[in-house]
Amino acid sequence: MKSAVILAGGPGTRIWPYAQIRPKVMIPIANKPIIGYITDTLKELGFDNIVIIGGNYSEQIKNYFFTDEKITVLDTANPKGAAFSIADAKSYIKDDTFLTLYGDTVISKTDVKRLIEKHESGKESVTALVSMLKHERCNEHICCSVENDYIEHIAAHPRGEYDSEYYVFAAYAFDKSFMPYLSNNPGMFTGESGNLQVGMMPATEGFVEASVADYMKRGNRVAATITEETFIDIDKPWHILLANHIMVEKLCNQIEDNSEKNDSVDPTASIKGKVRLGRGSKIGRNVIINGNVILGDDSVIENGAILSGNVIIGKNSYVGNYCLVEGNTTIGDRCVVSHCAELSGMIMDGVYLYHYMEISGIVGTNTDIGAATVCGTLRFDDGDTTHRVKGRKEVPKYFSNDVYIGDYCRTGVNAILMPGKKVGVYSIVGPGVLLTEDVPDRTIVTVSQTLIKKEWGPEKYGW
Secondary structure (H helix, E strand, C coil), X not given: CCEEEEEECCCCHHHCCCCCCCCHHHXXXXXXXXXXXXXXXXXXXXXXXXXXXXXXXXXXXXXXXXCCCCEEEECCCCCCCHHHHHHHCHHHCCCCEEEEEECCEEECHHHHHHHHHHHHHCCCCEEEEEEECCCCCHHHCEEEEEECCEEEEEXXXXXXXXXXXXXXXXXXXXXXXXXXXXXCCCCCCCCCCCCCCCCCCCCCCCCHHHHHHHHHHCCCCCEEEECCCCEEECCCHHHHHHHHHHHHHHHHCCCCCCCCCCCCECCCCEECCCEXXXXXXXXCCCCEECCCEEECCCCEECCCCEECCCEEECCXXXXXXXXXXXXXXXXXXCCEECCCCEEEEEECCCCEECCCCEEEEEECCCCEECCCCEECCCCCCCCCCCEEECCEEECCCCCCCCEEEXXXXXXXXXXXXXXXXXXXXXXXXXXXXXXXXXXXXXXXXXXXXXXXXXXXXXXXXXX
């Protein structure tokens, strides 16, 4: 098996505001697009024919991979759904068996390898890699149950809160004989196989899982293997933070050489961990590092900066002047984190954090955060913030109180963003704003104040 299809055409409406100016699969995790980890995994496993099916902004995917001869990027995602997109790409698939993966997931090489081995050693035309649902609501997903290494039942967004018996689909291995089921997908879940509960309202979309359900309805069996390592379906903003947290931990713990004695490290720096220095990068005076750090080319950490855990910093970035960077944080390329700024989470390329600010969450590309901008992450009731995803209320189980600032934004001096608030792309939160609601794309929010003028002077003091 040397061919793989990566589905990368989804619009990413639930992950607002981070798929407004990019494909969802190009959202960076630990300073690399999500899809980049998947293609690296496939190439490490010997795949030499990788077909990426893109949709909106697919030119960004093409640009990222345009020198890679093993990768073909199509911008012809079928608007009717993923099943039809795979069928449309049939002529690009060179082998009789092929993998299908979702481009917006974090998936381990070990689990992908196990899927391949399961399919090649079995006799079924379809093998699915599935992952236990865990902390997500089953009514947010197309789920399945597994018994004796086979898919027993597929349920489309079933009612219920959390159910450890449910799994989600992570990837597939298909024989080409399955293609007719993809091209003849019913275009929605009809409930004909008992996979849709009464009263539910299915979307009219050609889901791959609907083709698998149709295949099973006609008397065929689908083999299953369960993930043993981390799998994340990155569908909402807090999933980005979770994936970034896990990937920073993983990559930083792979550092082998301790560069503490490197000439590029000032002797006054206190390093309790390992560092990997890029070309031309350096660690300056009075820096405190309590973790492992990956520092990109031509980047600088200096002047009393404190890194309190594992941190990844991109190229041409500056971190210094007594700022504090919390553990499992990513700083992108061409960023500045300076002068007592506090940062936890993830900032993308070209973000500036100056002067006494506190940011916990995600900050999008080329965003300028004004002096003394802060975000609150602890509520008076110690609770979790309720979010709205496409108008639907949801309380995330992690990172619910972090803020989510989109690309090409600005904040003014002394702006305050309350827990869990989101700011759309090309938007501004003005000076002195206390932000208590989400800001749409292309919007400026400013304070309207009333000035009161009275006479004053020495006579008020008895002169």
